Amino acid sequence: MISAEMVKTLREMTGAGMLECKKALEEAGGDMEKAKEILRIRGLAKADKKAGRETKEGIIYAYVSEDRKRGVLIELNCETDFVAKNEHFVELALNIAKHIASIPENKDRAGTGEDITSQAYAQDTNISVGDLIKSAIAKIGENIQLRRFARFDTEGFVHAYVHGIGKVGVLIDYFVPSLNDQTLRVVQDVALQIAAMKPEFVSIESVDPEALERERRILTEQARQEGKPENIIEKVVEGRLKKFYQEKVLLEQAFIKEEKKTVGQYIKESQTGVEIKRFVRFEVGGA
Known part of the structure; x- marks a missing residue:
């Protein structure tokens, strides 16, 4: 006889539905371990069917x-x-x-x-x-x-930040001479910056050469199509590259809590010695 208590226990152990638990127990002759095995086999078979869903x-x-x-x-x-x-x-x-x-x-x-x-x-x-x-x-x-x-x-320290209900997350590798509340606040501010503003590089020096060359080619072609004279195109491109850095480079971005400062200036003025080595930013469904 399969009791309601047995069905309840199996459900709590496996998370399967009440009817599925009852059927598994009946098939297993009341043997709880065998019923768990039956549910697992059935569950994995269902899982394989679901594996193609978006x-x-x-x-x-x-x-x-x-x-x-x-x-x-x-x-x-x-x-x-x-x-x-x-x-x-x-x-x-x-x-x-x-x-x-x-x-x-x-x-x-x-x-x-x-x-x-x-x-x-x-x-x-x-x-x-x-x-x-x-x-x-x-x-x-x-x-x-x-x-x-x-x-x-890392030989330094790692800091993680996940925004809200987990749609955006940031992982930072950084160096600091002394780990304390102040340095952690600065690193958390940087994590918030990365989450909100989506930088791709830490510093100008760390910009991928291929990405920089690609941007330079695009800006050069844009300037030509705008009819800019050849002798000033290079200066135009360099000026526009500054905007590229301000958008894509973390330390060059306007600091979200005080936009008159760059992130680099904010870190320097904090006098914490924080040095951002690298970071990664994930967004659900993002690139």
């Missing part, structure tokens, strides 16, 4: 080690905004981020979910990260995909 929603999730020497940022996608707020989905994001942070082969690495899903799951090496995601799909009922990740390992 995932446009999701969250950005960040994890930083206690010593602030290692940090991970991930984008985990699902089908609906409702599921993006689901506690099981958020827990999955945490477990995946912790896994990425704990595996040595992921050190200072960035990539897509395909680079991670075949790895043995750090907390249970009998399954892969892909299996972990499939189990979540079975429990939650939507397709779930790990879209991308980035991990920083």
Whole structure:
């Protein structure tokens, strides 16, 4: 006889529906472990069917080690905004981020979910990260995909910031002579800047040469099409490149809390010695 209490217990253990739990228990002859196995097999089969469905929603999730020497940022996608707020989905994001942070082969690495899903799951090496995601799909009922990740390992410190309900996240690698409340406030302000203003480079010196050359070609051609004389085109281009730097380079951007200053000036005037080494910014569905 399958009691309501047994069905309730199995549901709490697996997250499956009441009717599914009852059927599994009946099939298993009341054996709880066998019923769990039946549900898992059925769930994974359903998960495979859901795997082709589009995932446009999701969250950005960040994890930083206690010593602030290692940090991970991930984008985990699902089908609906409702599921993006689901506690099981958020827990999955945490477990995946912790896994990425704990595996040595992921050190200072960035990539897509395909680079991670075949790895043995750090907390249970009998399954892969892909299996972990499939189990979540079975429990939650939507397709779930790990879209991308980035991990920083540093001799300095790592800081993470996730905006609001997890639509935008930032991971920063920085150096500072002394870690204290003031330096953390400055780094948090920089993280807010990156989240809001979408810079692509830390400093003018760090601008990708190919990106700079491409921008220079575009600006040169624009100036020619505007009828600017050849002898002044170079000066026009250099002037317009300043606007490019102000838009794309973090330290050259107007500081969002005090627009008369650049971010670089704000950091310098803070006298904290904060030096931004690198950063990554993820936005759900972004490039």
